[in-house]
Amino acid sequence: MDEHAKIEELGKPRVVIVGGGFGGLELAKALRHVNVQVVLIDKQNYHTFQPLLYQVATAGLDADDIVSPFRKILEDQGNVFFRMAEVQSVDTEAQVVKTSIGLVKYDYLVIATGATTNYFGDQEMAKNSVAIKSVEDAIMLRNTVLNNFEKALQVEDPVERNSLLDFVIVGGGPTGVEVAGALSELRKHVFPKDYRELDFKEMDIHLIQSGPTLLKGMSPEASQKALEFLQNFGVDVMLDCRVKSYDGYTVTLNTGQTLITRTLIWAAGVSGAPIEGIRKESILKGNRYQVDEHNRITGYNNVFAIGDIAAMVTSEYPEGHPMVAQPAIQQGKLLAKNIGNLLCQRALDTFHYDDKGAMATIGRNHAVADVKLFHKEFRTQGFLAWLMWTFVHVISLVSFRNRLAVFISWTWSYFSLDKGLRFIIGNKREPIPVEETAPKELV
Template identity: 45%
Template sequence: MKQNQMLNGIDDHTCKVTEVICLPNSRLPRVVIVGGGFAGLALVEGLKNKDVQVVLIDRNNFHQFQPLFYQVATSGLEPDSIVFPFRKQIKGYKNVSFRLAEVKEIQASTNTVITDKGKLTYDYLVLATGTKTNFFGMEEVERNSLGMKDIRDSLNIRHMMLQNLEQAAITCDDEERDALTNFVIVGGGPAGVEMAGALAEFCKYILPKDYPEYPSSIMNIYLVEAMDELLVAMSDKASSKTLTYLENLNVKVLLKESVSNYDGRIVQTKSGKTILAKNLIWTAGVKGDFPKGIDERHVVKGNRLKTDAYLKVDGQENIYAIGDIAALISEETPKGHPQVAQAAIQQGKYLACTLMGIINDKPIGLFSYKDKGSLATVGKRKAVADLGKLKFAGYFAWLLWSVVHLLSISGFRNKLLVGFNWAVSYFSYEKSNRVIIRNFKLNTTAKTQTKDNSENHLEKDVNTKKSSIDV
């Protein structure tokens, strides 16, 4: 392939929103990576200091460790302990540049991406944009619930929880107090299960200390799952053990139930059940999130991009997809690979080798996914593990979960902060400072605006935000 000959030099003037994004001069082939999640960062690591120019583009200037979003949401961790600046990550990588921008459109005919800051050309484009929350067309549910796909979403949930608990202490209306202290989590996958367990432990250990005026039974937690078991991607043993753990924590698990509507106060299920609650957290589904410019013929179920065995998007010469957005459809994987971190990381590492092989005219192999197992935690000393034929639960599963996640966090400082917080929590059940620094916002993903709810001090935000549950 013809190498990129467009040289975007940097002069003494400050770069502004211009027609072309400024980049260092280079005659090397240019690989543009859109998205700095697990897949995108794995690709950057594989291409660092190689004979290729790498440009990482992301709407944030930091990587987010999504598996621990729920701990930020429940005041278990502070947000800065699970985010890591891209520029610090790529420090010393001579061939890698980061640009803070959001890609709006791909113009494949001219090898160009259009961003909100300008445009740039590529020789190879890699989409690693991940997913956002899928509300399955239920606009009222979308307007009145909160997703958990971004660190801002986690903080939003934390503020919702703390504000509503404070409001419950003020009101003299028993029904209103019940609505403010009832929490509904929709989706029985890892994100929903872990959130339910963390909320239950907050209710058991933190609520009596911070809110002694409340009776112990005031905070009710509901977990709603449409299937007949939790953690459907894991073993039956893991599912049943998880159900037992949650029920022992007084979580009300509703299986074979799906939410049909939510107006901000009443949750309605398809079977006719209703739950009074002003707190609904949606973790029930995701769909691909990518810029316009890809032919719809190459988009499959879940709004994912269909790829070949080299992770190249169908119908494209030099556009690739990795991570949650990619769907490699085959006899072995008729639905594509699982949307989990280990698959994303393996795809990023593979594509780094593949691109260098293509550039250097060397043989390349097909992508092969190796499942290393699955882990999920329900609370302190409670977790489930599926490691091939080895399936176990309890303290050792929780210990393994803790070690794996701690080692996966970017940055020594972040590892230290998370480890210290976990150690303190292990011995004291104490969590981080539970402070309210801003009013929470509904409607962070909805396209229309809802009526003001002054009792909850809601702020309105009609900007579309990205949210999902990749774990």
């Protein structure tokens, strides 16, 4: 029989939050003045600022710059108890969450597990590509890139050497666009100094997008300008194109064209991360929970979902709100208020998304921004958009230490044209031996 996790009972209604991403963390903080006990459960002991993971992957920032320990963030909030654990399932009848440290009782359960990488059932792609959804992913990608360049120095065959120098990025959303831009900057300013024996005219960067435009969801002006910026940076952008297969060496496209690379970066899609025990009828397309206008999961009275895992279907958002930080943060704030309303038997407030717009950076002095100010949309591209993107991302970081560290790193990189975090520590993806993947005529 499972034992209950050791958590002090305060004699107050207990709110259990599963997941410490933007939504879960915001909810925990917003419950500060509500008469409840909060138990925050996450498999890591830190919050990750995911929009800057690509900066860690491309040596622009250290992992420490974009993570902050939950206990530090919530240290002065006496009604919050954090537990690092894996959530295995939930029993909604008994109102307990089964975790790797035991059972956790709840009065209100909030699922904020976010999203995971979606390979659309392609197991070969999942095995051979590199995603950027976690700090571990970002560090592995950085290590893999640098490790491949070290190996390229020892390779005589030009085809095999090119496979180590070339990159294929799948997905033309913000992550894909930003990774492509960052790699082009490294190719221009950094790698030629580090690897003087290599000819970086041989380093190709391919960005593959299944649709007709980049940055779907942003304005046509932003999409077109992002395309122009990337092309000017020497990125080969392939629109209306899909990857059929990737074996760790050869990328086969739906057009019949093939590309050779040891590093395929998968930024093509995400899927919700549901928990076992919630009724299957409540899960919609994309593994997201169907929730009402109060973020309550369909079929439950005291089980909620916020952020990427929640699909609040409306006429304006027929597939749910965008899977980005702002909806999660706003839902977390409102749910804290509504839990207070439930305790006081007041009517619940309805969620209305305040869309603040979207931004993406393509590299030094180049970005696109569709920002909503005073109910009017403001669109800009280039240096001003880059300044806005930089400012917004710095102030959005959780702690002052993170903000200061990122500001200093970016300022130093801007004036020095250098990225100083080019070290290989931890796991890396070793290239599959060329004999196992390459066509016979190339071996």
